Amino acid sequence: MIQRVLVDGREHDRISVGDRGLHYGDGLFETILIRDGMPCLWDRHMARLALGADRLGLPRPSPSMLRDEAVRIGTELDHGLLKLILTRGVGGRGYRPPATPHPRRILLSYASSPSSDPWIDGGVAIRFCETPASVNSHLAGIKHLNRLDAVLARREWDDPEIAEGLMCDEAGSFVGGTMTNLFVWDGVALATPSVTRSGLAGTVRAVAIEAASRAGIACVERPVTRRMIEEAVGLFLTNARIGVWPVSRLADRLLDPERLPLDLLSAVRRTAHTPEWSDP
Known part of the structure; x- marks a missing residue:
């Protein structure tokens, strides 16, 4: 179950229907394990996100900003997941991406109990x-x-x-x-x-x-x-x-x-x- 959601750093759960992530899957995501309120393999996830952003021609989000936002919604979890979604943001109709994209960041935290291993x-x-x-x-x-x-x-x-x-x-x-x-x-x-x-x-x-x-x-x-x-x-x-x-x-x-x-x-x-x- 989703615990908390941040959209572009704000605590709400609404995005524009014009977001290219909805229309074309134009974006990236990372699913990060949380243990004791801290992420596992954070550097590796951020490196892959940066590689993906470069591959898709998306501006890289600030690592310190992502860390601050992850701290805000992840530290309350003993065990769970943090899902980070990065889209190209809102664009006009059609496949051609905007010349100057305004990427959207969505962070979701999920609490979970350790199940049978x-x-x-x-x-x-x-x-x-x-x-x-x-x-x-x-x-x-x-x-x-x-x-x-x-x-x-x-x-x-x-x-x-x-x-x-x-x-x-x-x-x-x-x-x-x-x-x-x-x-x-x-x-x-x-x-x-x-x-x-x-x-x-x-x-x-x-x-x-x-x-x-x-x-x-x-x-x-x-x-x-x-x-x-x-x-x-x-x-x-x-x-x-x-x-x-x-x-x-x-x-x-x-x-x-x-x-x-x-x-x-x-x-x-x-x-x-x-x-x-x-x-x-």
């Missing part, structure tokens, strides 16, 4: 999706507002036992989950789908790649095929909200999360769930 409960069940992931190298990696492929993929199941669905592009290369990044473990090394043509450069994905390097575990960013997934010793998923989810079942195949590099996953989870503020 798949890490403790033995992993999650996932499935394959039929809806293909969009391919666009200019939009790949950034967290833009156009998520209809994930929306359609998520409509494919309503079984509460299925936590996530894996998506591939039209060529059959896997991109990740509807809301997660995918890692494939062959018993020696990790592979994760490249995000140069499709998919999202997840904040925890980056943490996992860096942690693998420090641990001396090879982690290759490459096209991931269905055969690789079906022959994998283990799979795990990452995103900012969940941290790390080991996979215990994919479709009808059972997997043993104990065969994953658990020390690595523990390190990733610990980093993903550690609150921190950077210097403004």
